Amino acid sequence: AQRVTQPEKLLSVFKGAPVELKCNYSYSGSPELFWYVQYSRQRLQLLLRHISRESIKGFTADLNKGETSFHLKKPFAQEEDSAMYYCALSGNYGQNFVFGPGTRLSVLP
Amino acid sequence: NAGVTQTPKFQVLKTGQSMTLQCAQDMNHNSMYWYRQDPGMGLRLIYYSASEGTTDKGEVPNGYNVSRLNKREFSLRLESAAPSQTSVYFCASSEWPGNTIYFGEGSWLTVV
Numbered sequence: 182a183q184r185v186t187q188p189e190k191l192l193s194v195f196k197g198a199p200v201e202l203k204c205n206y207s208y209s210g211s212p213e214l215f216w217y218v219q220y221s222r223q224r225l226q227l228l229l230r231h232i233s234r235e236s237i238k239g240f241t242a243d244l245n246k247g248e249t250s251f252h253l254k255k256p257f258a259q260e261e262d263s264a265m266y267y268c269a270l271s272g273n274y275g276q277n278f279v280f281g282p283g284t285r286l287s288v289l290p
Numbered sequence: 291n292a293g294v295t296q297t298p299k300f301q302v303l304k305t306g307q308s309m310t311l312q313c314a315q316d317m318n319h320n321s322m323y324w325y326r327q328d329p330g331m332g333l334r335l336i337y338y339s340a341s342e343g344t345t346d347k348g349e350v351p352n353g354y355n356v357s358r359l360n361k362r363e364f365s366l367r368l369e370s371a372a373p374s375q376t377s378v379y380f381c382a383s384s385e386w387p388g389n390t391i392y393f394g395e396g397s398w399l400t401v402v
Binding site: 190213215223224225226227230267269271272278280281282283 | 294323325330331332333334335380382388389390391392393394395396
């Protein structure tokens, strides 16, 4: 069964510090991995997907199939990055998304 | 181009009352979803519709029903609301199952 874990419920960092949000997954095939972000009282929106290999708002994520991880990283956190971050997985042949429980990132001034 | 729109945004229900959450998308997507979001639980799939004319149960379907009215619209019905259904509900859509999902703004439902 597909499963996504995000071990940290809350992550607090100071402005300008590096940030890494952890995501691990279990899936037997070749999944597609996503990061979604939800700012306070707003809709969830796509931050990035591994297949596009792009950097959005300074965030990057690399799919590590050996470690089954898709950690989200940013070298210098900004206060506006404070939000809820969800890692998600989509399986082969279009099986539905599975979302992780989410990590709340708090960037302190 | 509004994306995914859902109504109402806020609703308070008494236990046992019924209500329908409406959702529409204007992106010509084939797949639509209803999720609930609870603190510490993340997003859980209630029902989904992979394409017009089909609906399937997700992870937490009990107490809910859905209708895929047409390609644009996917409604969620609570027949007899219970306090455990107090949550934030998100409608979403994607071009096909497994593609990037686009979310509505959410509906805050409180059952007292």
